[in-house]
Amino acid sequence: DNAALRVGHFPNITHAQALVAHNLSRQGKGWFEERLGPGTKIEWFVYNAGPSAMEAIFAKSIDLTYVGPGPALNAYTRSSGAEVRLIAGAANGGAALVVQPDQKLAAPADFRGKKIATPQLGNTQDISCRAWLTAGGLKITQLGGDAQVLPTQNPDQLSLFQQKRVDAVWTIEPWVSRLEREAGGKILVDERDVATTVLVSSAKFLADHRDLAKKFAQAHAELTDWIVKNPEEAQKLIRAELLAETKSDMAPDLIAQSWKRIVFTAETPRASVESFMQNSVKAGFIKSVPDLSKLFEKP
């Protein structure tokens, strides 16, 4: 059928597959369109955060989206496993804990009474951060505890870090690189094997259009390969797409620097997600580990 496929993503470098494909669609050379067969249209939707994308899935206004595992898991749990399915991986790594260079911060215990900024409550980095602190023996609640985890928008993090009003930031590329370059931040934790972006489908879409979803997942895997093999071209497309979406230009060398820390892979990050689930429980966002049997579904 001629049904349009509605796909969401963020204007983030960790959503490289979507950025590249979106830009190709823009140029009329759509990657997915070519591979899903004639007459298929892809509508791209840009979100700035996980909860919005998940809300869009709930409200049935999109079918698929690139998103962090944090919001995806959260949505899965909150809907008792009814609404979302994880159909592929997209990117690992790219996130890091950056600390003030002049502070002696080495282990979780050093963070007692400190302020750590994360991009968003309950997002992937936020949960990693809370879990890491909790594992280190600190007590963390939604609003405070032994250390204060401050969900703060990325641009604000940079200026707060520059003003030394936060002691550390757990965030995602390109902000990790910017914190390093523009604020002299020191990287303390850099987890390359942690999933950063996954491809998620609404359960209903998967049930109704399994064939389309399958083709999409395949095309996604091919695209991932292409990106890994052609980093320069991919980075150009990404830069163009980011400019189109955010009206601000990202320096090519910043993209290149960020690129080094990210691993693009279509492999389903099952282990990472499962340990992530444990972390969510530790961080207190989820009361008990839910049954993950329905979450992973290869179309």
Added chain:
Amino acid sequence: MRRASLATLFFVILVAIWHFIVRAGIWSPVLLPSPQSVGEYLVGAVRDGTLLEATGVTVRRLLFGYLIGIAIGLPLGLFTSASKFAEDTIGVMALGLQTLPSVCWIPLALLWFGQTESAMLFVVIMGTVWSVVIATDTGVRNIPPIFARAARTMGSRGLHKWTKVILPASLPFLVSGMKQGWAFAWRSLMAAEIYVTILTGFGLGHLLHYGRELQAMDQVIGVMLVIITIGLLTDKILFSPIERFLHNRWGTGLR
């Protein structure tokens, strides 16, 4: 008594309907949490102190900003009512700025003050001050001139006239202006808290925002109930006594 119990019954039935709709599973639990889960959230959040702390932060911000707003707005309003020039300048400005939703000050406040308490205060003050200016001005202008004449013949002038005649005579207007100022301040603080993180403390708006981020509807609805309760309570604690006094004295509004 019968009326009260009928009304109570109505709300009980409302909650029961809510319960059964959730049980029937017509909507996904992401869209509508059960009354139980909302209750559990509230109990939990009261237990671990989150709710109390957030309420404290919010109420403190609100009260401070509001009081400063009144302290600025009242004299400004008296000034605009007393001078034609002030009316044409400050009065016109107040009129314009009052139509500006005070959320719109948030971006400026953040740039000027950063993510600090001052930014929050600034937004709350901007929500209060213009309403108070306009209410004071209108209040003074609406004083029956006979009061001023009577006071003058008895020798009241200057400060005595302002404090013993003009201010009390315009009280009914002042109070309604202050109520409106409170409503606007309350609204803008909630908007500000939902919109930005402040390093020095999380308020109810933040809890609401986080509820959304976590897609935790029980938290969202629980916090909304708390906000409604606070709204009703402040009305009861702050304004009802003043209004009762006024109605009593002026003999108005007695049903």
Added chain:
Amino acid sequence: MRRASLATLFFVILVAIWHFIVRAGIWSPVLLPSPQSVGEYLVGAVRDGTLLEATGVTVRRLLFGYLIGIAIGLPLGLFTSASKFAEDTIGVMALGLQTLPSVCWIPLALLWFGQTESAMLFVVIMGTVWSVVIATDTGVRNIPPIFARAARTMGSRGLHKWTKVILPASLPFLVSGMKQGWAFAWRSLMAAEIYVTILTGFGLGHLLHYGRELQAMDQVIGVMLVIITIGLLTDKILFSPIERFLHNRWGTGLR
């Protein structure tokens, strides 16, 4: 004439002071843009259509939501004023929900409707409807009973009584309630637009938000000026004629 020119002079001097403060370089231009740059932004944004489009989007949302809010609130208010049971139930609910800043509905609205126009509409309606319910209710309750008695003796009852006596008699209250509803709707829409991106159209709130994101103070202040202008204009266009009519008819508020 002299008054008007004095006031104009005041505002000109205000802008001049602003200009010289910026020129003096006391504050960084990130904190305070020059009047010129604000002017340039406005001219540019008018030229490329951004401003007009955003204004259109915002005003459309506001009007729709507001009208629906009135269409719901007016009958509800009449209902609560007519029935003790409705007063104890819907009336109490309206009182509670009116104290809830309608920004607080945004998280719920987003979960229920997603980032759609419906979510915006919902928030605006929630901002309007309770004010209108309460104003209608108060309006009807404040009608001098002598009007109802006079109408009754002349044989007015039922629908005739409601449309020809009760509604017109409560008009002054209705209008002030609708003004308040408008103020709340306007505030909540701005908050909603600043807080969430809607895929189907960028409003003035979004422009403001982006101004902050880009740290473009000229944009922030420019859009604020536009918002003030719209606020003043709607007051002039929407409410002034009705209020003038009322003052004219009721013989009130003539200075």
Added chain:
Amino acid sequence: MSLREELQGLPPAKLAVEDVSKWFRTSRQTVHALDHISLDINEGEFVCLVGPSGCGKSTLLDIIAGLATPDEGRVMADNEPVLSPGRHRLVMFQEAALFPWLDVTGNVMFGLKLKPGLKNKERREVAKFFLHLVGLEKFAAAHVHELSGGMKQRVALARALAPNPRVLLMDEPFAALDALTREQLYSDIQRIWEKRRKTIVFVTHNVREAVCLADRVILFSRNPGRIREQFDIPLPRPRDINSIELAEYAGKITRALKGHSEEEPAEE
């Protein structure tokens, strides 16, 4: 009914108050407002009710109007029991109770619009006729608040007359007016009553006013509200409120009124 008949007026009605009693129960006390009141009022008679504050005059008027129901007894209008307010018995209150959202003509037409069988043009003509009768044709389009107190009561009178009622019930209609305006209205109402005869029940505190207007003055006493005495006023019309004969009647009734007041505990 044709416009012509409409302007001529219907014959006045006969009223009979039959053994009416009324109590008001509040949480603190029970007031015995009316105690076995019986009263016959003839077609076209002008009756004034006079008595101290709180003796039940307004209550009785409300009951005759059908705005209140008696606890005992009943009111008959032309041998039909009064059960609810009706177009044939209109009420004028102390406040004019004009509707501020309508202009003067609109107010006069309010009752007319509720009368079926008339074209709008005819209604407009009827309103014009009655505004002329009360001497306010020039103010047909004026707003209510632009009128003086006396003019307002004139409009209220026109509004009450326009639907052509057979009984007019007036509850201290002139109490809030100043003396000069009042005197003007005394002659107006006498003139109009000559032209368009109605059965009128008129409540007042003012004994002179009662004597100036009434065929019969009925004196009430209170606690409980009872009829004390009745006085026929056989003076020729039109009467001048300042005339000596009138003052004599007024003196007699005032003395009767004071006599009754002294029997009962003083008002606080």
Added chain:
Amino acid sequence: MSLREELQGLPPAKLAVEDVSKWFRTSRQTVHALDHISLDINEGEFVCLVGPSGCGKSTLLDIIAGLATPDEGRVMADNEPVLSPGRHRLVMFQEAALFPWLDVTGNVMFGLKLKPGLKNKERREVAKFFLHLVGLEKFAAAHVHELSGGMKQRVALARALAPNPRVLLMDEPFAALDALTREQLYSDIQRIWEKRRKTIVFVTHNVREAVCLADRVILFSRNPGRIREQFDIPLPRPRDINSIELAEYAGKITRALKGHSEEEPAEE
């Protein structure tokens, strides 16, 4: 000044209006409100100003009070020119103008508080004394809105008397009251005036009222506002408003009033 003197009262003042003229200029027209008014009022005299609406009575009272300034001429109080309002000349208006945010005692004490040299306890006693004088000691703590119109005017009178003025200026103080209340106040004010003699200038529309109260009735005519005639009223006090002798004087003055009115174009 001791509390004792305070309660005894000061001697009344002598007033002299010397050739006073006043115009009101509005954008549309100029009203000649007062035209060369000269008037001597003796210590302790009770003078009533009577005249048609708009003849400048209130304007003259305002000028005597110092609330308005004449365009020509001047007013002397005890041979001192009146330049601004002063405690020695207090005004009572048609509306009681009581302050609703104060209770009855607070209102009576308002003027007293502006008088230096008194202790608060003494002020309270003075207020009590005057409330007793107007017969409202039981309502000392009542709120303004709980009073009837007549009671309000009594409080206003107490408030005006309390600061012990030497002149009392009263602008139609009883116009809005009903006849019974008014009659009560006529005897009250005569009684009080006997006890605490003040120079009183009293404006009214009501000729009987003027005759009942005044030593001298001064008749104004308007366009421009002028003194037409003066009538001395040598009747003994206390006077009864319903007495025959009083009616005779009233008739004479009314005829004079009507005579003047007819000379000028009718009021619209």
